Amino acid sequence: MDIIRKQLEALPVRPNLLDYEAERAAFSWTAARRSLDGLPGGRGLNIAHETVDRHAAGPRSTRVALRWRGRNDAAQDITYAGLRDLTARFANVLATLGVEAGDRVFLLCGRIPMLYIALLGALKHRCVVTPLFSAFGPEPIATRMEIGAARVLVTTASLYRRKVDSIRARLPALEHVLLLDDEGGAALPPGTLALQPLLDAASPDYEIGPTDPEVPALLHFTSGTTGKPKGALHVHQAIVAHYETGRLALDFHSDDVFWCTADPGWVTGTSYGVIAPLAHGITQVVDEADFDAERWYTILRREHVSVWYTAPTAVRMMMKSGAEAARRHAFPKLRFIASVGEPLNPQAVTWGVEAFDLPIHDNWWQTETGGIMIANYPSLDIRPGSMGKPLPGIEAAIVRRTHDGGAEPVDDPAFEGELALRAGWPSMFRTYLNEEARYRKCFSGDWYLTGDLARRDADGYYWFLGRADDMIKSAGHLIGPFEVESALMEHSAVHEAGVIGKPDPVVGEVVKAFVALKAGFEPGEALRRELLGFVRKRLGAVVAPKEIDFVANLPKTRSGKIMRRLLKARELGLPEGDTSTLESA
Amino acid sequence: MSATPETIRQAVIDSVRAIAPEADFAALDPRRPFREELDLDSFDFLNVLIELHARLGVEIPEADYGKLGTLEAILGYLAARLESA
Numbered sequence A: 001m002d003i004i005r006k007q008l009e010a011l012p013v014r015p016n017l018l019d020y021e022a023e024r025a026a027f028s029w030t031a032a033r034r035s036l037d038g039l040p041g042g043r044g045l046n047i048a049h050e051t052v053d054r055h056a057a058g059p060r061s062t063r064v065a066l067r068w069r070g071r072n073d074a075a076q077d078i079t080y081a082g083l084r085d086l087t088a089r090f091a092n093v094l095a096t097l098g099v100e101a102g103d104r105v106f107l108l109c110g111r112i113p114m115l116y117i118a119l120l121g122a123l124k125h126r127c128v129v130t131p132l133f134s135a136f137g138p139e140p141i142a143t144r145m146e147i148g149a150a151r152v153l154v155t156t157a158s159l160y161r162r163k164v165d166s167i168r169a170r171l172p173a174l175e176h177v178l179l180l181d182d183e184g185g186a187a188l189p190p191g192t193l194a195l196q197p198l199l200d201a202a203s204p205d206y207e208i209g210p211t212d213p214e215v216p217a218l219l220h221f222t223s224g225t226t227g228k229p230k231g232a233l234h235v236h237q238a239i240v241a242h243y244e245t246g247r248l249a250l251d252f253h254s255d256d257v258f259w260c261t262a263d264p265g266w267v268t269g270t271s272y273g274v275i276a277p278l279a280h281g282i283t284q285v286v287d288e289a290d291f292d293a294e295r296w297y298t299i300l301r302r303e304h305v306s307v308w309y310t311a312p313t314a315v316r317m318m319m320k321s322g323a324e325a326a327r328r329h330a331f332p333k334l335r336f337i338a339s340v341g342e343p344l345n346p347q348a349v350t351w352g353v354e355a356f357d358l359p360i361h362d363n364w365w366q367t368e369t370g371g372i373m374i375a376n377y378p379s380l381d382i383r384p385g386s387m388g389k390p391l392p393g394i395e396a397a398i399v400r401r402t403h404d405g406g407a408e409p410v411d412d413p414a415f416e417g418e419l420a421l422r423a424g425w426p427s428m429f430r431t432y433l434n435e436e437a438r439y440r441k442c443f444s445g446d447w448y449l450t451g452d453l454a455r456r457d458a459d460g461y462y463w464f465l466g467r468a469d470d471m472i473k474s475a476g477h478l479i480g481p482f483e484v485e486s487a488l489m490e491h492s493a494v495h496e497a498g499v500i501g502k503p504d505p506v507v508g509e510v511v512k513a514f515v516a517l518k519a520g521f522e523p524g525e526a527l528r529r530e531l532l533g534f535v536r537k538r539l540g541a542v543v544a545p546k547e548i549d550f551v552a553n554l555p556k557t558r559s560g561k562i563m564r565r566l567l568k569a570r571e572l573g574l575p576e577g578d579t580s581t582l583e584s585a
Numbered sequence B: 001m002s003a004t005p006e007t008i009r010q011a012v013i014d015s016v017r018a019i020a021p022e023a024d025f026a027a028l029d030p031r032r033p034f035r036e037e038l039d040l041d042s043f044d045f046l047n048v049l050i051e052l053h054a055r056l057g058v059e060i061p062e063a064d065y066g067k068l069g070t071l072e073a074i075l076g077y078l079a080a081r082l083e084s085a
Helices: A020-026 A029-035 A047-056 A080-096 A113-124 A138-148 A157-170 A195-201 A238-248 A267-279 A293-302 A312-320 A323-327 A346-356 A436-440 A481-489 A525-539 A564-572 B005-019 B034-038 B042-056 B062-067 B071-084
Strands: A064-069 A075-079 A104-108 A128-132 A152-156 A176-180 A216-222 A230-235 A257-260 A283-287 A307-310 A336-339 A360-364 A396-401 A407-409 A417-422 A447-456 A462-467 A472-474 A477-479 A494-504 A508-517 A547-550
Touching: A029 A238, A047 A080, A047 A113, A047 A238, A047 A267, A064 A080, A064 A113, A075 A080, A080 A113, A080 A195, A104 A113, A104 A138, A104 A157, A113 A128, A113 A152, A113 A267, A128 A138, A138 A157, A138 A216, A138 A230, A138 A481, A138 A525, A152 A157, A157 A176, A176 A195, A216 A267, A238 A267, A257 A267, A267 A283, A283 A293, A293 A312, A293 A323, A293 B062, A312 A323, A312 A346, A323 A346, A336 A346, A346 A360, A396 A447, A407 A417, A407 A447, A472 A494, A472 A508, A477 A481, A481 A494, A481 A508, A481 A525, A494 A564, A508 A525, A525 A547, B005 B042, B005 B071, B034 B071, B042 B071, B062 B071
Parallel strands: A064 A283, A104 A128, A104 A152, A128 A216, A152 A176, A257 A283, A257 A307, A307 A336, A336 A360, A508 A547
Antiparallel strands: A064 A075, A216 A230, A396 A407, A396 A417, A417 A447, A447 A462, A472 A477, A494 A508
8 A cells, every 4th residue: 555645744733743763863861851840859750740830830721631521411521630639638538547558449430430530549649550341241340450459449339339349259258339329329239339429528739749750550451361360560750751752652742632432441541541641731631432433523623632542443443434424524633543452454454544634643552562563654654554663752662572482683684573571661661560470571681572473574663463362352442352262162172272363354353252161961042042141241341252163172282271372263264274283183 | 014012122131142142131231332231342233233124124324323322222122213113
């Protein structure tokens, strides 16, 4: 596909990054740190101070920080001054309950204002915060809260009833459950506290305690191909990278209205749906509702969104309804569109031009990297299908694994290898909680090994090729097959299960399960439905399989590992490759 | 087509259960967000609409998805569409 050439003089705003090579050469993380204030009196660096309190104390105090739009016609605008008071109240509630710095606070809410208030308020109190995706079922919620040893949970009465009540007994570390009443004043379940009265009684002033920049702030879970989900731990100074990537990759300017469509339950929705825009003191749009093309066009237009960060699945769903649907609206303020979550196909990049007169800029990063690592920039020509070039301050390489377990960069545009990043940027994860060995396995010397396969062309653009493992990317969400297989295995009829990502034109991949039954059970529609319902109830719709096939047995290696790759090859009708190590091929 | 409120409701239940067999309509408040209460993601929701089309012959244009937020709204929408068909 043709390169999309950029003409700087035609851009409505002069990009922050004008000359890629010059910016790279001049960049240093130490200098970047100076864009932030630090806590008064040299008491360290705290995300909540940089995103809220420093703006509330200055000329931006009356500016709207969060422009919330509810599922129905509800709306709420919260200024920086207002956000300062609300987050202070929340931090004081935690203090009153005896919650201490370092304690883990989990959030399970839709995109309602309290999610943002609790997240930032807990950071003020120097707690470690985990926003969980509210569409998770009880099992993924329980697993993550067990690993994280959650002491506090903030959720709504309806989510508690549907998803937490049944797993509460598994969470002995959970002391405080703070509920928002969304069920019209029905009596709260035992063992919970109504949050609103506590907030009303709390002081709107809170002084953030000394915060070492290396103190943990956020715990984001990511799935693995084997074993339980991993809790990637991020520290307060990750905000240096959030700020800089907001400036360079999303091109934030001081009068921008920004909309990140991701849910904070995924890392994108926290790093860019909360922290980066607020660190810049700009207005951030939050929409409570799920994707709906017409609704989204209306929000873009009515809220005067100027920078928009969305996901390939959403773009492809908009493409289905046609560019004319977008063309019926006018978006005079919109000037930059970016996308993340999975590779953006070239057709989607150029569809942006048809629908919005703007190409869509793909970028790449992971839960572990905490922020955008490789990106297409406003000033840089786009090669549709490429994820772009590494951020200033980020050194990337395509590496070959050596037989002694090391990794060596290969500088050959034809070489397809693993994407690696030189360790040391501020938002890099600091460990997998309680799993130091798994953390260490991600590194070879100085290189963080991403698990993604890519190549770099002769001009330095990176191209995503696939995962080096069996992880599934569905609607931009990384889903671990092991978690799905484990849930299926809990059913009394299931002997074993293998789970793959089946390619899908809209969501990238859908989760598909192959199930072998125990002796005495017969495959059939009734059992298929029973299994589907069983596993959906445990995992929730976003993680559960969309398709279940029965098989007589699953292909395994001699050591007994299920060969998911072979299941996938069969599903796609591809050659099965070398099957010599298989037990049943 | 003579669709009674009962047949429409049953078609909705059957369509959802084809995709989400665990869906508990007895516990569903018809005025609360439908997709959230029944845990249907976007992919599920589109498949439910395909099932509905097969059962009732009503094709729902994407521009109308926003009118389908609660069970009550869906039943009302389908009744109106079948009425005018």
